[in-house]
Amino acid sequence: MSSIEQVRSADVTLTVTVGGQPLAEREVTVAQRSHQFLFGCTAFELVDGLPEGDERQQRLADLWLDLFNFATLPFYWGRFEPVRGQPATERLRAAARWLVDRGCVVKGHPLAWHTVTADWLLELSNEEIAQAQVDRIRREVTDFAGLIDMWDVINEVVIMPIFDKYDNGITRICRELGRIPMVRMVFDAAREANPHATLLLNDFDMSAAYECLIEGVLEAGIRIDALGLQSHMHQGYWGEEKTLSILERFSRYGLPIHFTETTIVSGHLMPPEIVDLNDYEIDSWPTTPEGEERQADEVVRHYRTLLSHPSVEAITYWGMVDGGWLGAPGGFVRTDGTPKPAYEELHKLIKGEWWLAPTTMVTDAHGKLRVSGFPGEYDLTVGDATASFRLEAPGEAAVEVTLAPEAV
């Protein structure tokens, strides 16, 4: 048994009943319908390009939905509300609705960040900026409750007050307030607007700085529902040792871990001397056959490493199609719409090795049956009758499945 199975597998004894009686010694088919683990990806393309009637968009949407069950939608303030008072609520709502209708969990990213924030904040006093930030959070979290119940509330707080590439309203107030009061302010606003939401703190800084921030935030009594760790690897795959060491350090807080932003390129690597990835600007960054093989191998290793750790509950890949952020060949799909090896190999895990395909089994004399699989939703079918059940958590459990009598 691999460590991933040890960590992830739910091993249940199903008791199948019909009309209150055990369904003894009958062939049944069990099939997984969904993963509870959040296999995610950005879905920024959907905001302006829902695939109605567009063949290429439809093909990309099919690829997306066949691999992922969790979408990150963009709420960068500077783009969401470039003119004060004119938020892109309806456009985002259409995208979120489209995803939710297809069974996806949707997360909004981010509610507070110093990058791509609204330029018009620069006209305001710090007090007004803080009020606008709180109002913005309350508005979005309220407007999308029910569709979006998960938020990257604040992004990259470690550098927020010392970010010095350009002036912006969020750095101004974080410098004045301090990091922890800033985190408290934005989390309080989001929590109050939607008490049922899952609220994340998200950062790219995997050093002791983020640990110190987290410890300060938790000591201050601010409730964080999940820790977001970015893993953009434009400069090369981290490798298992580094990844496991990061998982060990950040799992000490007993919080769920979401790998919120993962990129692994299928072209040349960005030079190691680049500190801020945004500084790397080139005309063209092509995907290559060797790069695609390397990417596929590294993607599989990265996902296997993350799934082997029980704290990890979500992984979001940062862009399914090449040419997104930095123009990097970081996608699982080429710009011509064809899937790369990484797509195929990851599909073999998510919908293969880690997935229970329709399997025919026979119940025993008491209507019992052993099923093992990843947590998620399953169907059990006998003849024309189908009943659903859930595997809730790894480990042993007993589940009763009741079929409607008329169809068996």
Next chain:
Amino acid sequence: MSSIEQVRSADVTLTVTVGGQPLAEREVTVAQRSHQFLFGCTAFELVDGLPEGDERQQRLADLWLDLFNFATLPFYWGRFEPVRGQPATERLRAAARWLVDRGCVVKGHPLAWHTVTADWLLELSNEEIAQAQVDRIRREVTDFAGLIDMWDVINEVVIMPIFDKYDNGITRICRELGRIPMVRMVFDAAREANPHATLLLNDFDMSAAYECLIEGVLEAGIRIDALGLQSHMHQGYWGEEKTLSILERFSRYGLPIHFTETTIVSGHLMPPEIVDLNDYEIDSWPTTPEGEERQADEVVRHYRTLLSHPSVEAITYWGMVDGGWLGAPGGFVRTDGTPKPAYEELHKLIKGEWWLAPTTMVTDAHGKLRVSGFPGEYDLTVGDATASFRLEAPGEAAVEVTLAPEAV
């Protein structure tokens, strides 16, 4: 007026009186006796080698006392109490007494640190280690109160719980408790043992990690009296820009800043790829003539930069004589006991440019006189009569100096 003078200069109107009457139109001599600014250095050599009867020791002591007014003494637990219950209290007390008798402020370093800590902690449970740590702090802070009223309470907390070079008791408890509860525990113990002590948090990590730690500690309501910033520059002088940027970032908390550990070498530089300075082991690291010129220049620039910032209240140089930590030529004095250019140049600042040598002036018809100088103690002499006065703080002030009538 240089920025150092703007920041440091106390500009006072003295009124000199004798028997209640202004001492009008008389020649007086004003001379500085001491600096309020703490120009410090380690004095580890004194713990086992007080200069009684030893000519070389006496010469070194004279050099030390002519430049510095602030000493750091070693309280590394593993050396202070290598056998549990047998602390080196008396040896340290003798050294502290010797320094205090010569007008120095003395600081103990450190009360809690994962490096050079007591090996016997490894035999204890975490609860017992924590208790031993608290007891140790209470004992030292109580035993030395009055002689040592300033402590580096805890050292290098940023890496303390993730330090992985070897197992040690302090990393164990910091990992279990978390950084902030660890800081609270040791500060509470020190504060309780000596409510009048100046208590420092000290770190070498000048990144956002230390900022995040400080913000968490302050948000948690733990009182820190001064922030300790290390500046070991075995790999090269930081330069003004980096130093000023660090000062800007760490002065945001409104706390006094102590540069607690400064090294600038007068030999070749340690290669930049070394991450933990302790990993650099070489047979011989000589001082060189070119290196000594460079060191003198950089020492002057470093001290000028630090004195130009109003938050800095102390600078401790890490070893007056070559061959201390790492065997580095980081001293102001060669192993043969002769001072390097850095000693001479720093002396020209501390006892020259930043010092009021005996100066003859004349009081006006109202016994008044203008004096400008760094905060510290001064003597005013008329004939055989001398009175002391203090310049307390930078800026304008009025001070009355009263001479005894019989001697004037």
